[in-house]
Structures are given as structure tokens and as C-alpha cells.
Amino acid sequence: MNKELEHQFITELENNQNIVHKVCSLYTHDRESHNDLFQEITIQLWKAYPKFRGESKFSTWMYRVALNTAITLYRKSKKRVLTQDFDSVIFKIKADEYDPEEEKQLTLMYDAIRQLGDIDKALVFLYLEDKNYSEISETLGISEVNARVKMNRVKTKLRTILNP
Amino acid sequence: MMDELELLKKDWQKQGQKLPKLTYDELHAMIWKRSSSIVKWIFIISILEFALPQLLYLIPSAKEGMEVYERLGMKYLILAITVLQYSVVFYFIYQFYRRYREISVLDNAKELMHKIIRTRKTVKNYIIFALSFFLLSFLIIAVGILFSDGDSFLHVFKLEEKAVDMSTRQLKFVISGVMIAMGVVCTALLGLIYFLIYGLLLRKLGRNYSELKRLEV
Numbered sequence: 001m002n003k004e005l006e007h008q009f010i011t012e013l014e015n016n017q018n019i020v021h022k023v024c025s026l027y028t029h030d031r032e033s034h035n036d037l038f039q040e041i042t043i044q045l046w047k048a049y050p051k052f053r054g055e056s057k058f059s060t061w062m063y064r065v066a067l068n069t070a071i072t073l074y075r076k077s078k079k080r081v082l083t084q085d086f087d088s089v090i091f092k093i094k095a096d097e098y099d100p101e102e103e104k105q106l107t108l109m110y111d112a113i114r115q116l117g118d119i120d121k122a123l124v125f126l127y128l129e130d131k132n133y134s135e136i137s138e139t140l141g142i143s144e145v146n147a148r149v150k151m152n153r154v155k156t157k158l159r160t161i162l163n164p
Numbered sequence: 165m166m167d168e169l170e171l172l173k174k175d176w177q178k179q180g181q182k183l184p185k186l187t188y189d190e191l192h193a194m195i196w197k198r199s200s201s202i203v204k205w206i207f208i209i210s211i212l213e214f215a216l217p218q219l220l221y222l223i224p225s226a227k228e229g230m231e232v233y234e235r236l237g238m239k240y241l242i243l244a245i246t247v248l249q250y251s252v253v254f255y256f257i258y259q260f261y262r263r264y265r266e267i268s269v270l271d272n273a274k275e276l277m278h279k280i281i282r283t284r285k286t287v288k289n290y291i292i293f294a295l296s297f298f299l300l301s302f303l304i305i306a307v308g309i310l311f312s313d314g315d316s317f318l319h320v321f322k323l324e325e326k327a328v329d330m331s332t333r334q335l336k337f338v339i340s341g342v343m344i345a346m347g348v349v350c351t352a353l354l355g356l357i358y359f360l361i362y363g364l365l366l367r368k369l370g371r372n373y374s375e376l377k378r379l380e381v
Contacts, residue, residue: 010191017191021183022176038186039194044269046195051270068269071372072277073201075365102171109172118368119375122273127169128176141274146379155169162168 009049012058013042019062020045022129026113026121027070041069063126064139071118112161120154127151203267203280205365210264210287213358214257217294235316238308245304249297256290277373284366291358295351302347306340 013020020041024034045065052061113124119140126136136151137144186194263283269276309317314332321339330338 006192006195010188010195013191014186014188017186018183022179025183034184039197040199040201042191042194043197043199044201047199048269064272065269068271068273068276069201071273072280072369073203073269075200075202075205075368105168106172106175109168117375118372119379128173130173130177139272140376141272141276142376142379150379158169
């Protein structure tokens, strides 16, 4: 395939890889699966890249492909080794930036998000990435009103998990 | 609650420095790896499912089966059924290919899931069709045996020389019965294997799809 296209794609991906890593950190629980999912998303992005015409920002386009891969296309491999240390790498909160009370709260929040279903996670992810409801509705294929209703429900669910 | 979520959002957006960072070369190596996505698996498994029933006919015993049909006087009936069967098989393959081509990672999540499930459904219908035909062929043989004339029946099953303590009529019933029982057991077994594969493959996707659909009610 076209060398120039390849170079362009990898440069864009290199600059925006955080988005993919964040999706992976939400949907997987150990380093191996994280890499697995990262690789699958990369392959899907590359396969779809010829159709990317720059109508939207590269990063916007990435959200859709990355989430689609995580909630639809990806199959967890059977061998799953739980390495607790990796969780804390991704979701480690720097103590000097927050007071301990806040830090505790954040840890609880991340744990709560982990317990959500795949679709709820996608909603929270898009919310955390500061996407508006029209983008959320377009990415998931639900109406804006329903995206709003669902988001409120997810927030309630988080609240219940936090304060049982 | 809003405060907690805002706090979370701020923290989330600061996480950049703590995430892994892959180099250009590492990413370059990745794009040429093989995908192991569910769509790819569906494609491979579906092709196998289309091919396997056809392969059954290449087994020598199946060829002998054709001879049995001939001797039992059902050659033209079977021929007509086979032509019909293959037309339907090719129709299913064409439909499957069209559906498969429609799947795009650039659709929204719901649309993508819907298309995958629809593609899979095409194969599911094909399997139901193939299994019904499989069962039907056993039934046809059973009926054929019942209505065949005694001599050729005994000849087909090589029963002339054997000293069997049963009338030809009784023998016909026994062998028909065995045929039907075999047909039912084999069909059930194949069906079970198929639905297990299908279920395992699409479990996660199916769950997420129904969750998304529930949102629209």
C-alpha cells in the first residue's frame, strides 16, 4: 500500500494514541489484554484509514473506531492473568495534586466505572472526554434525548455504587 | 454528584502523562498484524459452515448412498432435490457475501452491531435449512425403504444370505426406524454444536446490542 499514506497514518496515530490507550484501560484489566485491544484497534483504524477524508478531525474519527472495536469487534482472549499493578499504573492519582480525601474519592469513582456494562462505560468515556450529546448520539447510534436520559441513569448508577 | 464527576473529568484529562507511549516503529509493526476481530471469526466460521455439509457428500459412504437411492428407485427424486438444494445454497452464499461486505467499523455502534447480527442470521438460516435437508434425506430413505419391493431392499442392505428371523416387512420397519432415529440424533447433535459456536461468538455483542436497543424504547 501507499508508503506516504502509511507514514501519515502512523504519525497521526502516534500523536493521538492516548485516546486508544484510554479506551483500552477502561475495557481491559491487565496488560496483556490492554495490548491486545490496542493492537486490534490499530488494525481497524488502519483498515478504515483510506476512507478517512479529513472531514472530521483525526481524533474524532478515532473515537468511533476505537469504541466500536472495544464494544463490538473485540473478543477477549481466554488466557487472562490479573495483574493488579497494571490497574494502578493507569489509574494512579498523583497525591501531591489532590488532597487525600479527593484521591480516595477518585479511586472509588474509577472502581465504580470498572463495574459498569460496556455501553455505560462508553457513555462515561465520552462524557469524560468532554464530548457533547450530539457526538455521543452519533457515535453510539442512539437519539440525543436518549443519550441524555441514559447518561443521567449512568450517573445515578455510579452514585448507587459509591454510596450503597 | 456533579462535583465528583467534574473532579473525575479533570483527573481523567490529566492522565496523559501516565499512559503508555508507543513509538513510531512499534505502531508501524502493529498495522500489519492480523486482525482477530469477531467479524473475521464470523467470516471464517461461516465459510466452514457453508463448506462442511458439501464435504460430507465427498465421503465414499455418501457416494454409496447414491447407489442405495438408485436401487430403491428414487434416483430422479433425489436428483431434483439436489438441484433445488444447491440453488438455495448459492442463494445463501450470495446473501452472506453481500451482508458481510456491508459491515463497516465506521458505522455507529448500533448500526455496526445490527449488521453483524444480520450477517450471522443469514448463516443461521442456512444452517436451519441444511439441517432440515439432512433430516429430510433420512426420512426419504426411510419412506423409500418402506415402499421398495422386497428383493431389491434385501439386496441393498445385503440381507439375502443372512439368516434373519424376521419377515421382509418386519425388517423394513426396523431399518426405517433405525434410519429415522439416526437422522434425528445426528441432526440434533449438529444443531447443538452449531448453536454453541454461535452463542459463544456473539454473546458479548448480543448483550451490548440489546442494551443499546433498550435505550430506544
